[in-house]
Amino acid sequence: MEEEPPSKSWSIHTRREITAKYEILERVGSGAYSDVYKARRRCDSTTVALKEVHDYQSAFREIEALQTLQNCPNVVLLHEYFWSDDEDAVLVLEYLPTDLAAVINSAKKDWEGGITVGEVKRWMLQILRGVDACHRNSIVHRDLKPSNLLISAEGILKIADFGQARILLAPGFLDDGAYDQFAEQPSSNQAAFPQSSETAYRLDGQFPQEHVEKSNEKGVAEPEDLRMCEFRNDGDEESVTHDGVASCLATCTTSDLEDPFHHSYSYEAEEGRVDENGALTSCVGTRWFRAPELLYGSTNYGLEVDLWSLGCIFGELLSLEPLFPGASDIDQLGKIFNVLGNLTEEAWPGCVRLPDYNIISFGKVEKSSGIETCLVNRSPDEILLVRKLLSYDPASRATTMELLHDKYLNEEPLPVPISDLRVPSKHGSPDEGSWNDYEGLESDSDFEDFGPSLVTGTKNGFSIRFS
Structure with missing residues (x-):
């Protein structure tokens, strides 16, 4: 029975x-943007998820990223999408x-003994x-967390929710007008989707090779060109290419087609905007999994922010508790410092140049507790794996290839084989455990929760010191 339409x-x-192609059964998720x-x-009774993006x-980011990654076994599959000039995009x-x-x-x-080591590794x-x-494929997800790692009934895990993802470009191409500072509409080196007043777009097979070549000529960065991440590929390529990904960094591109995402309204939310120089925003990712450079307002970051998130996810997988469950961005930093120690030039040369480093300061943590206190009864190798990801210096974080x-x-x-994994029947509740998404800087206004503070004037405006 179809759900009654909302208002x-x-x-x-x-x-x-x-509705002519799909029978809508029930709403299974709802958020601010989708x-x-x-x-x-209807044609073959296949169960699908319809994601209506408001x-x-x-919508643009998710379609672009999923088109690029459409042949990856560990990324959610996009069957098709619907777009019209006066309606929200709907992804199938x-x-x-x-x-x-x-x-x-x-x-x-519910599980006696928790997750076995063999299951954790799988x-x-x-x-x-x-x-x-x-x-x-030069894609930074920017919102990796357990609830965005979806799992099939058979135990196959797939990354989902690419609404905050970005395809990184070579530094020389960020300020050439390719990105509109408000709308991020695609240029000739990004995905361009055929315009139609009301159209469904099928995604069958690989992108045409001529488009891939054309897009690479336009300046999409090869991984080694991504200056912030110094992405290393020094292992045996075939030994890590288990997912059968085509090594194309481009999305299907045609420069002579108009942008279907051009609307009469303007996008005004701060989330995900870029400035006139193409800088990224720091307000991305769910707080508990957000890298320190983002918490300090950096807009000059790369793939490494995902690596920090992986460290938090792996830590939770091993301990069954979130590593840094901050109630606000300030509290988040405090929890990180208590475990890893203060963020200093010794820990990360150049950190003092982070935008907010001199605006908010903390009392010195005399003796940090260390990652091992969060991972009680775990092996030294497991603790070391997490430590390799939770490095203050982004350049020191282990890459995915190194960890494989x-x-x-x-x-x-x-x-263990995928068939031996224990798989729950339902999604984890977003409300259970307070999976707090970033809702804006006002979330940090509740300073009284964090003890005495000292506000002093600086050349940047003011400084807040927490003791």
Whole structure:
């Protein structure tokens, strides 16, 4: 029985081109920028997820990233998408019934002995292969967390929710007008989708090779050109290319087609905007998994922000508790410092140049507790794996390729077969455990929760010191 249409005028239920092809069963997720519905494809009864995206930029980013990654086994599959001039984009995705958050919750509450080492390694391998596919295609996800790592009934893990993702470009191409500072509309070196007043776009097979070559000529960065990440590829290529990803960094591009995402309204939310020089925004990612450079306002970052998130995810997979469950950005930094020590020039040369480094300062942590206190009863190799990712200096964080070769993942006990993984039947509840998404700088206004503070004037305006 189909769900009663909500009152919103842009509701998916009013879209005849969609309801003619899909029977909408129920709404399974809802957020500030999208609603997700479970549906059945009428022609063959295949269960799919329909993601109605209410934000233009998020829709564009997700389609662009998923088109690039459409042949990656550990990235969610985009079947097709619907776009019209006066309606929200609707993405037709494969339906995956659960996620890594549910695995962690089930292990914590229901599974005697938690997650076995063999299971942990298999989950880690699948996550690494998915993120490695993103990074080899110059895509930074920017919102990796357990609830965005979806899992099939058979135990196959796939990265989802690319609404905050960006395809990184070579530094010389960021300030040449390729990006509109408000809308990020595609240039000739980005995906251009055929314009139509009301169209469904099928995604069948690889991108045409001529488009791939044309796009690479226009300046999409090869991984080694991404200055902030110094992406290293010094291992055996075939030994890590388990996901069958085509090594194309481009999305299907045609410069002579108009942008279907051009609307009469302007996108005004601060989330995800770029400045006139093409700088990235620091306000991305869910707080508990956000890298320190983002918490300090950096807009000059690369793939390494995903690597920090991986460290937080792996730590939670091993401990069944979030490593740094901050109640605000300031509290988040405090929790990180208590474990890893203060952020100093010794820990990360150049950190004093972070935009907010001299605006908010903390009392010195005399003795940090260390990662090992968060990972009680875990092996030295497991602690070392997490430590390799949770480095203050982004350039020192282990890459996905390096971790795929890490001895921990390649020694006894070996990763269990995917068929032996225990898979919960439902998604982890976003409300359970307060999966707080970033809602803006006002979330940090509640300073009284963090003890005495001293506000002093500086050349930048003011400084807040917490003791």
